[in-house]
Amino acid sequence: MTILKIDNLRKIYPSFLLDDISFSISEGKIMGLIGKNGAGKSTTLKGMLNLVKRDGGSVEMFGMDFFKHEEEIKQHLGVVLGGIDFYNHKKLSDITAVTKRFYKNWDEDAYQNYLKVFSLDPNKRVKELSSGMKVKYMLALALSHNARLLILDEPTSGLDPVARDDLLTLFKLLVEKKNITILYSTHIITDLEK
């Protein structure tokens, strides 16, 4: 089953053009979006998530038009935007208390389990987490509402080799054991090879 299908996605900036982006991903697969810094990886992801207004093209997720069924699709979607931290001064428990209200399939037991597996302390503030732990927290939120598709924008950028390997192993595990689909942008080719 095709989980994500992008056709002719287009975004025009005064000094930058993202033209004719098309690809698709099947369920339970991991796919890399690779390119140098400034190539338009983040713009592609933001354009398909309606975080920036696109100038053309279509986006289908779970067989539905993303722009017509945005609310419904986001119930099954987990997103980690690299380099963007939410609410640095807030405790993880505060962010979780708000986030879980929006998801019909929120699984509190699974969330508590992910906190233990990822060694996350809910009483810590976001600013007290390392870059790798921030990504893990975002993953814990996404996995606790049973996201079927994870869209990760440079989640391993800025991490040390150990933390990167740690995360890559986790992504592999999610795809193999939980049949989760991952779209993953990076400029680090070795990460993608793994």
Place this chain on the structure above:
Amino acid sequence: MFNLIYKELRLSAHPNLFIFTLLGILVIVPAYPYEMVFIFGCLGPYITTVYGRETNDIYYTALLPVRKTDIVKAKCLVFVLAQMTQILISIPFAFLRVVVLPAGNPAGIEANVAYYGFGFIIYAVFNMIFLVTFFKTSYKAGKAVLLAIIPASLIMILMEVLVHFPQFKWLDSTRANDLPKQFPILLFGIVF
């Protein structure tokens, strides 16, 4: 919508939004320009939008399974609720000051019916310009507040200056026989 308002209050609102809401009590301060209450009521939303930009609030919210129009509605609703709560908090103190400070306010307008009418007009003008300008981009808060605070300040200055003219003495009064003259301002403010 309730979840979004809860999110605004728990994650997005800067602590100053709550503190400035409580500053409705300033109408009990002797010899104080009460326009400051409305300045604080305008600053609260501005500081919260800047805080939201710094905490990436808009990215977090845009990724939630909600309609974008509801995100904007919830934010606007929280700001207006803060301003209206501030006015509600100030009302008992406006009554109290008539008893404890019968000599009136030499610094400017009394906290009377006309004052609240001007308050509603100030908030309506500020919100209309600030919120419309800000939500065109969701990050250019400085330009939005500058465009909004200028007309809002002009109304505040007008309110504070008028009461010093003898022919507008009724505007600065808390006497029962002057109140009917002030009610149209309150009514206009509420409708506006």
